[in-house]
Structure formats: C-alpha cells, structure tokens
Amino acid sequence: MTMTARALQHVKVLDLSRVLAGPWAAQTLGDLGAEVIKVERPGTGDDTRAWGPPYVTDPAGQPTGESAYYMCTNRNKQSVSIDFTQPEGQALVRRLAQQCDVLIENFKTGGLRQYGLDYASLSELNPRLVYCSVTGFGQDGPYAHRAGYDFLIQGMGGLMSITGQPDGAPGAGPMKVGVALTDILTGLYASTAILAALQAREHTGRGQHIDLALLDVGVACLGNQAMNYLYGHTVPRRMGNAHPNTVPYQDFPTADGYMILAVGNDGQFARLCAAIERPQWAGDPRFAANAARLANRDELIEGLRAITVTRTTREWIDLLERHGVPCGPINTVAEVFEDPQVQARGMRIAMAHPQAGQVPLVASPIRLSDTPVTYRHAPPQLGQHTDDVLARHLGLGAEALQTYRNKGVLG
Incomplete structure (x- = not known):
C-alpha cells in the first residue's frame, strides 16, 4: 500500500x-x-x-x-x-x-x-x-x-x-x-x-x-510484415526465427545450446565480424551492407553457425557484449525470473x-x-x-x- x-x-x-x-x-x-x-x-x-x-x-x-x-x-x-x-x-x-x-x-x-x-x-x-x-x-x-x-x-x-x-x-x-x-x-x-x-x-x-x-x-499488429506485402507485393512466409528485413537477426547454435544475434545495422555487423575474428567479412561486398546480406543470407548464416558452435552461450554473450553486439540467451520462464535485470x-x-x-x-x-x-x-x-x-x-x-x-x- x-x-x-x-x-x-x-x-x-x-x-x-x-x-x-x-x-x-x-x-x-x-x-x-x-x-x-x-x-x-x-x-x-x-x-x-x-x-x-x-x-x-x-x-x-x-x-x-x-x-x-x-x-x-x-x-x-x-x-x-x-x-x-x-x-x-x-x-x-x-x-x-x-x-x-x-x-x-x-x-x-x-x-x-x-x-x-x-x-x-x-x-x-x-x-x-x-x-x-x-x-x-x-x-x-x-x-x-x-x-x-x-x-x-x-x-x-x-x-x-x-x-x-x-x-x-x-x-x-x-x-x-x-x-x-x-x-x-x-x-x-x-x-x-x-x-x-x-x-x-x-x-x-x-x-x-x-x-x-x-x-x-x-x-x-502484423506491422512491418503487412507493409512488406503492401509495398513489395510478395506474400511473407514463415522463416523460423529469421528476420525478413535484416541479417543476421535470429538464433544460432552454440556448444551448449542456442543464443540470439540481433544485428540491426552495418556498424553492429562490423563489430560482430571483429569479435568472431572474421574482420574481412565487414568489407566483403556480399556482406558489408544489409541489402547484400539479405541477398546472401544462406551463405552468411551457414558461415556464422560453423563459428558459433565452438563456444558456449555464456562465453559468446560475454565476448559479444564487450564488442557492443546485441545478443542474448533464450531463457526458459524459470530463467526469466532468475535474470538479474528482471x-x-x-x-x-x-x-x-x-x-x-x-x-x-x-x-x-x-x-x-x-x-x-x-x-x-x-x-x-x-x-x-x-x-x-x-x-x-x-x-x-x-x-x-x-x-x-x-x-x-x-x-
């Protein structure tokens, strides 16, 4: 009270x-x-x-x-x-x-x-x-x-x-x-x-x-997906955890589970490349800009998955946070209420x-x-x-x- x-x-x-x-x-x-x-x-x-x-x-x-x-x-x-x-x-x-x-x-x-x-x-x-x-x-x-x-x-x-x-x-x-x-x-x-x-x-x-x-x-509340259809004239499809408009923005396997990468701009992608020791990807014409990453989604995602499985979720999050890359775990409801921020x-x-x-x-x-x-x-x-x-x-x-x-x- x-x-x-x-x-x-x-x-x-x-x-x-x-x-x-x-x-x-x-x-x-x-x-x-x-x-x-x-x-x-x-x-x-x-x-x-x-x-x-x-x-x-x-x-x-x-x-x-x-x-x-x-x-x-x-x-x-x-x-x-x-x-x-x-x-x-x-x-x-x-x-x-x-x-x-x-x-x-x-x-x-x-x-x-x-x-x-x-x-x-x-x-x-x-x-x-x-x-x-x-x-x-x-x-x-x-x-x-x-x-x-x-x-x-x-x-x-x-x-x-x-x-x-x-x-x-x-x-x-x-x-x-x-x-x-x-x-x-x-x-x-x-x-x-x-x-x-x-x-x-x-x-x-x-x-x-x-x-x-x-x-x-x-x-x-279809939000951007509705606008993708109204402007792009292509019916949105199911993509699992991938994002229709930005890449990489989905779940990735780790050595002990999964994590989320939520890269929202080219600067964040460059920092991701530095963190995973692939700095050359940031200047690669296939990946440097978001539109290019969308066009080459499958190749990029395959390359990232081969890297993310080499460390645990916690190890990746600690590393990526130090580089300013948006990331996080996929918590159970129990883990949500144990999270220090929550x-x-x-x-x-x-x-x-x-x-x-x-x-x-x-x-x-x-x-x-x-x-x-x-x-x-x-x-x-x-x-x-x-x-x-x-x-x-x-x-x-x-x-x-x-x-x-x-x-x-x-x-």
Missing part, C-alpha cells in the same frame, strides 16, 4: 468482461489507480477461475478457487457477484454504470442489449460513460455475429502464416505464439482507447462507444491474499515518475467485495443485501 497520488484515482471502471482481453484492459487501468468493479456471475464467476491446474492454494495446500490463469489479469479489482439475467440484477448494474466513468464488456455483438446494458441504453442514463466493447470481429461486417478466440484470430489475422519453421524444414507448418497475444494486445489497445476517450470527454463533456475487434488488432526491475511481486497468504504476481511494466503504478488489491475471490461495493456506491444496507441474496440476485 502507498499513499502516492495515482494517475487514474478519479476514474471508476465497471468491468463486465471475462477471460483475457477485457480484463487485461481493466487491470491496466486499475494498476494506474482506477477503481475497478468486476461484475461476475454468482456461483461460477469469470470463466478463467476454473482454467487450471495450477490453482492458488492456501497455506495448508488446499485450492482457493482461483486458477493461476485468473490471477494474471485481475489484480486491483473488486469482485461483485450479480446475476444480471434477472431484472433486479440488471437494475443494480445500471445504477453502478450511472456512477462510473468507464464500462468494459466482451460479450458477443448485441449480447447485452437484451438486458438493457448495451451502450445505447446506458448512455441515456450516463451520457459521460466511456463504453468499451471488445469482440472477436467488431460491431459490424459479415463476421460480427461470430465468437472470436485468440487462437482463431492468430490464424485468420495472418500471424500464424509467418510464425513457424519454413516449408521443407523439420517441424514446418503454421504455429501460434505461446501466449494469447492478440487478446493481450487488444487489451492494451483498449486501455489506450479508453484513456483517449476520457481525455476527449474533458473537452466534449460526452462519453463514447469504443468498438475493438481482435481481428482488427491482429491485422494492425529482478532489478522488480518484475515479480507478491500481494496479500485473504486465503493464500502471499501470492506471486507479475508486475506492471509501466513506470511513471510522479504517479507510479500501485498494487492495492490481489485478484479478488468471487463476490469478495459485493456487500462493500453495493453499500458504498448504492447505499444498500444489510437487510436489502440479504433480500437480494435470498432471491439469487447476489452471490
């Missing part, structure tokens, strides 16, 4: 989303200081609570009901368990929305209309509301009605077509990224869009609807949990000098804050809360 001023301490967020993309956006806003109220279904809550093992356990080793997956994206939130399929539950959520600045949801397009919780309905009650919808394919277009999942989007959006070993190589074929990358990127785009809409509201006095689609994000940056944190004692979490990468990220709430248990939030925000007393609970409106 810290009393430091928080960048978004004046912002209230109603989080109706679940799984990853929407909750990632809400967690980012929460880390920046917003009050985030997570509305969950009684009994089950966010789908990812059950996405295990592994699960969070108490000091006796008993599961607490939260999976490790759920813990990755629900920090700095308060859980309120409301059944908004019931009219009285809908009324409670509408009352909360009237007091909030932001609402995030990731139901299928039009899915909240039947409950009166869509943008058109809620903006009439709260014209200043910034309402962010996250879907697979957006609010319009021929696929708008479809459900969207990260794996599906990585395929449809082109990412898998450029990820994996090239045709003809062992293990060739399209490959997804090892985390739900389009979900996470969509969450980051969502938080950016929400901050932009809040800033715009300072000038217009009005909120607005944000329409974010996983497929749109997947296409946007430790120095405090990327592993621990927070108090009501059942588990202390739970480990991954820190936010955002660093602000005046209004730093704060860690106030561990990912909440289902319905942990129902009574507190509804008492503070809606003025409900113990009798009213119990009445709602008896009707199954509250969990």
Whole structure:
C-alpha cells in the first residue's frame, strides 16, 4: 500500500468482461489507480477461475478457487457477484454504470442489449460513460455475429502464416505464439482507447462507444510484415526465427545450446565480424551492407553457425557484449525470473491474499515518475467485495443485501 497520488484515482471502471482481453484492459487501468468493479456471475464467476491446474492454494495446500490463469489479469479489482439475467440484477448494474466513468464488456455483438446494458441504453442514463466493447470481429461486417478466440484470430489475422519453421524444414507448418497475444494486445489497445476517450470527454463533456475487434488488432499488429506485402507485393512466409528485413537477426547454435544475434545495422555487423575474428567479412561486398546480406543470407548464416558452435552461450554473450553486439540467451520462464535485470526491475511481486497468504504476481511494466503504478488489491475471490461495493456506491444496507441474496440476485 502507498499513499502516492495515482494517475487514474478519479476514474471508476465497471468491468463486465471475462477471460483475457477485457480484463487485461481493466487491470491496466486499475494498476494506474482506477477503481475497478468486476461484475461476475454468482456461483461460477469469470470463466478463467476454473482454467487450471495450477490453482492458488492456501497455506495448508488446499485450492482457493482461483486458477493461476485468473490471477494474471485481475489484480486491483473488486469482485461483485450479480446475476444480471434477472431484472433486479440488471437494475443494480445500471445504477453502478450511472456512477462510473468507464464500462468494459466482451460479450458477443448485441449480447447485452437484451438486458438493457448495451451502450445505447446506458448512455441515456450516463451520457459521460466511456463504453468499451471488445469482440472477436467488431460491431459490424459479415463476421460480427461470430465468437472470436485468440487462437482463431492468430490464424485468420495472418500471424500464424509467418510464425513457424519454413516449408521443407523439420517441424514446418503454421504455429501460434505461446501466449494469447492478440487478446493481450487488444487489451492494451483498449486501455489506450479508453484513456483517449476520457481525455476527449474533458473537452466534449460526452462519453463514447469504443468498438475493438481482435481481428482488427491482429491485422494492425502484423506491422512491418503487412507493409512488406503492401509495398513489395510478395506474400511473407514463415522463416523460423529469421528476420525478413535484416541479417543476421535470429538464433544460432552454440556448444551448449542456442543464443540470439540481433544485428540491426552495418556498424553492429562490423563489430560482430571483429569479435568472431572474421574482420574481412565487414568489407566483403556480399556482406558489408544489409541489402547484400539479405541477398546472401544462406551463405552468411551457414558461415556464422560453423563459428558459433565452438563456444558456449555464456562465453559468446560475454565476448559479444564487450564488442557492443546485441545478443542474448533464450531463457526458459524459470530463467526469466532468475535474470538479474528482471529482478532489478522488480518484475515479480507478491500481494496479500485473504486465503493464500502471499501470492506471486507479475508486475506492471509501466513506470511513471510522479504517479507510479500501485498494487492495492490481489485478484479478488468471487463476490469478495459485493456487500462493500453495493453499500458504498448504492447505499444498500444489510437487510436489502440479504433480500437480494435470498432471491439469487447476489452471490
């Protein structure tokens, strides 16, 4: 806990989303200081609570009901368990929305209309509301009605077509990224869009609807590969760990494993040549300039691999770093958290949990000098804050809360 001023301490967020993309956006806003109220279904809550093992356990080793997956994206939130399929539950959520600045949801397009919780309905009650919808394919277009999942989007959006070993190589074929990358990127785009809409509201006095689609994000994040196609008119292909625009920029075998060389310009290549005792390559017309190295990629890579296998990964990194050549190991996740730089940056944190004692979490990468990220709430248990939030925000007393609970409106 810290009393430091928080960048978004004046912002209230109603989080109706679940799984990853929407909750990632809400967690980012929460880390920046917003009050985030997570509305969950009684009994089950966010789908990812059950996405295990592994699960969070108490000091006796008993599961607490939260999976490790759920813990990755629900920090700095308060859980309120409301059944908004019931009219009285809908009324409670509408009352909360009237007091909030932001609402995030990731139901299928039009899915909240039947409950009166869509943008058109809620903006009439709260014209200043910034309402962010996250879907697979957006609010319009021929696929708008479809459900969207990260794996599906990585395929449809082109990412898998450029990820994996090239045709003809062992293990060739399209490959997804090892985390739900389009979900996470969509969450980051969502938080950016929400901050932009809040800033715009300072000038217009009005909120607005944000329409974010996983497929749109997947296409946007093709980055240089998309531009390579649009300008070069050649369809990018899978290249394993090689880079389409610069050489050498990939993994190389060593005496005890692999390392990465990430040479980004001709000066770095010249320093690499000096380090590996091949200074003549820096002046060789086949290799001196990046365009030439691209044209002679196979010959250069073969020559480098014959050299890199002669030393261990650690020996190469020590040598190449002294020469100013960008390089590094390929760490396992365990090795990531043992890395001195990761430790120095405090990327592993621990927070108090009501059942588990202390739970480990991954820190936010955002660093602000005046209004730093704060860690106030561990990912909440289902319905942990129902009574507190509804008492503070809606003025409900113990009798009213119990009445709602008896009707199954509250969990």
